[in-house]
Amino acid sequence: MEKTGVLSAKEAFEKLxxxxxxxxxxxxxxxxxxxxxxxxxxxxxLHEDEEGVPxxxxxxxxILRMLSRDPHVVRLMDVKQGQNKxxxxxxxxxxxxxxxxxxxxxxxxxxxxxTIPPHIIKVILSICPSIFNIRFFFVHLFLSIWLQxxxxxxxxxxxxxxxxxxxxxxxxxxxxxxxxxxxxxxxADLGLARAFTVPIKKYTHEILTLWYxxxxxxxxxxxxxxxxxxxxxxxxxxxLVTKQALFPGDSELxxxxxxxxxxxxxxxxxxxxxxxxxxxxxxxxxxxxSLSTAVPSLDELGxxxxxxxxxxxxxxxxxxxxxxxxxxxxxxxxxxx
Amino acid sequence: xxxxxxxxxEEIKMAHRYxxxxxxxxxxxxxxxxxxxxxxxxxxxxxxxxxxITNTNTDxxxxxxxxxxxxxxxxxxxxxxxxxxxxxxxxxxxxxxxLASSRQEAVEWILKVNAHYSFSTLTAVLAVNxxxxxxxxxxxxxxxxxxxxxxxxxxxxxxxxxxxxEETHVPLFVDLQVEESKYLFEAKAVNRxxxxxxxxxxxxxxxxxxxxxxxYITRKLGLKGYLCLEFLRRCETVLLSVFAGEGGRMLQAxxxxxxxxxxxxxxxxx
Numbered sequence: 001m002e003k004t005g006v007l008s009a010k011e012a013f014e015k016l017x018x019x020x021x022x023x024x025x026x027x028x029x030x031x032x033x034x035x036x037x038x039x040x041x042x043x044x045x046l047h048e049d050e051e052g053v054p055x056x057x058x059x060x061x062x063i064l065r066m067l068s069r070d071p072h073v074v075r076l077m078d079v080k081q082g083q084n085k086x087x088x089x090x091x092x093x094x095x096x097x098x099x100x101x102x103x104x105x106x107x108x109x110x111x112x113x114x115t116i117p118p119h120i121i122k123v124i125l126s127i128c129p130s131i132f133n134i135r136f137f138f139v140h141l142f143l144s145i146w147l148q149x150x151x152x153x154x155x156x157x158x159x160x161x162x163x164x165x166x167x168x169x170x171x172x173x174x175x176x177x178x179x180x181x182x183x184x185x186x187x188a189d190l191g192l193a194r195a196f197t198v199p200i201k202k203y204t205h206e207i208l209t210l211w212y213x214x215x216x217x218x219x220x221x222x223x224x225x226x227x228x229x230x231x232x233x234x235x236x237x238x239x240l241v242t243k244q245a246l247f248p249g250d251s252e253l254x255x256x257x258x259x260x261x262x263x264x265x266x267x268x269x270x271x272x273x274x275x276x277x278x279x280x281x282x283x284x285x286x287x288x289x290s291l292s293t294a295v296p297s298l299d300e301l302g303x304x305x306x307x308x309x310x311x312x313x314x315x316x317x318x319x320x321x322x323x324x325x326x327x328x329x330x331x332x333x334x335x336x337x
Numbered sequence: 338x339x340x341x342x343x344x345x346x347e348e349i350k351m352a353h354r355y356x357x358x359x360x361x362x363x364x365x366x367x368x369x370x371x372x373x374x375x376x377x378x379x380x381x382x383x384x385x386x387x388x389x390i391t392n393t394n395t396d397x398x399x400x401x402x403x404x405x406x407x408x409x410x411x412x413x414x415x416x417x418x419x420x421x422x423x424x425x426x427x428x429x430x431x432x433x434x435x436l437a438s439s440r441q442e443a444v445e446w447i448l449k450v451n452a453h454y455s456f457s458t459l460t461a462v463l464a465v466n467x468x469x470x471x472x473x474x475x476x477x478x479x480x481x482x483x484x485x486x487x488x489x490x491x492x493x494x495x496x497x498x499x500x501x502x503e504e505t506h507v508p509l510f511v512d513l514q515v516e517e518s519k520y521l522f523e524a525k526a527v528n529r530x531x532x533x534x535x536x537x538x539x540x541x542x543x544x545x546x547x548x549x550x551x552x553y554i555t556r557k558l559g560l561k562g563y564l565c566l567e568f569l570r571r572c573e574t575v576l577l578s579v580f581a582g583e584g585g586r587m588l589q590a591x592x593x594x595x596x597x598x599x600x601x602x603x604x605x606x607x
Contacts, residue, residue, distance in 0.1 A: 055501040062542035
């Protein structure tokens with residue numbers, strides 16, 4: 001199986017440490033022996049008595065082969081076949097290494113206490129600069145500066161995927177890798193991603209981590225499209241600001257109720273066709289609340305963009321490409337993004 | 338009358354380029370169209386008598402497309418063309434009749450299993466694409482001891498991979514081999530062949546196919562609702578008949594463009 005002169009995964013890489021569990025296997029930080037380069041190895045065991053290459057691995061590799069030239073999608077460098085200690089066949093996906101993800105990044109800020117809106121920081125700073133703890137000040141200044149950049153990069157990466165006919169379907173902070181030094185953000189873990197064509201076919205229902213799942217999926221729509229990713233982007237946007245999940249449901253019903261309490265219970269007026277969806281029931285009737293109640297420190301332009309990402313009717317939800325053009329990003333320096 | 342005449346001429350041209358099965362498919366479609374028209378009339382009648390909004394909403398919602406789905410970009414067509422690879426197996430098959438024969442059997446088998454499980458047209462197109470690329474990459478034509486069973490094993494692996502990429506439910510390897518074949522492979526053999534195929538194809542399992550162009554053309558034409566579904570269904574039927582046609586003609590991706598001409602004319606309201 002191995003070609004002459006081609007190193008097996010074990011010979012080519014030195015494993016340094018396990019850094020996580022991906023959709024279908026373990027992830028290691030490793031060094032390529034020939035170049036000294038640090039990479040991430042994602043390990044997938046193939047059970048030879050079972051059914052071959054898992055669909056998640058197959059889709060992820062194939063889709064990454066199409067997408068890896070965008071700077072905001074994680075780069076797949078190689079696929080290596082090897083054998084583990086028991087002689088079983090193992091696949092290693094060799095990725096560029098990114099030192100953290102958005103989930104860890106957000107958590108590191110959560111520990112530094114309550115959020116203060118950037119515009120208030122500016123006012124207070126101009127009046128009484130000495131009262132602030134230096135670290136506290138820089139933490140929040142840092143985050144408010146980078147919020148736009150991170151969101152722009154996310155929209156750009158998603159627009160690239162959608163432009164190539166790819167739905168991610170599992171966008172969440174854990175799947176958005178980051179480099180702390182450059183503040184670059186990259187979309188990763190495309191194990192649930194799918195190529196789509198018109199007409200959108202019936203897809204598996206069990207996709208998307210619950211907190212970032214679009215209402216049309218929760219209500220049982222099997223024909224869905226790019227809009228499901230934009231709902232996830234909206235949830236991530238809010239979480240970047242507040243450092244808490246926007247809709248942290250612990251069941252599908254609770255997830256829907258979380259959404260309805262903030263955005264109002266949908267009806268045929270705001271979302272034509274909603275009552276025909278498979279999982280539709282009678283729900284408690286809530287009126288919509290202002291998004292500023294959930295994301296109080298986001299400015300007006302940010303709230304407008306967020307509201308367009310969280311439209312109930314999928315066809316009215318903003319696209320990733322249009323989001324990049326939103327005025328919220330007008331004052332962002334995009335030259336290096 | 339002039340329209341019918343023009344359509345007939347188009348069919349003649351198509352018949353010259355494609356084998357007889359295509360023309361048969363077009364005739365069959367006409368019969369099918371008649372049945373479809375009757376059904377549509379029934380639906381209209383029932384909805385007019387009941388006058389409930391629920392019925393009409395249900396009918397329309399099942400074929401509603403999101404605006405995003407119909408979005409198209411100027412660069413998209415040139416992007417598809419740039420990514421298209423020429424099918425390089427055609428010339429090889431002309432020189433290796435044994436391989437051509439086993440490939441033909443493999444393609445027929447793929448289409449039968451595809452129909453058995455009601456897989457999508459795209460699954461069949463992908464499976465045949467993988468098989469052709471694999472056969473070319475391994476240059477079986479140079480092997481004087483060419484084994485037909487190897488082509489069949491490759492076909493099983495390619496259909497399995499295509500189903501994994503495209504379908505939501507994939508049968509087990511053994512269950513996949515439902516149609517009669519000279520060989521029945523155990524799971525372990527298919528497993529290993531999958532890896533071999535993936536390595537040979539560089540794991541590029543979302544190639545540009547004729548359906549990619551149909552996707553583009555449908556959105557460009559702005560066809561919506563029932564018309565869109567009908568258009569796509571007919572094009573897919575024609576493409577599958579070309580696959581199954583005499584001689585197992587190699588299908589270039591942009592062949593998806595020429596088969597829609599008669600469909601377009603039939604869909605004209607005039």
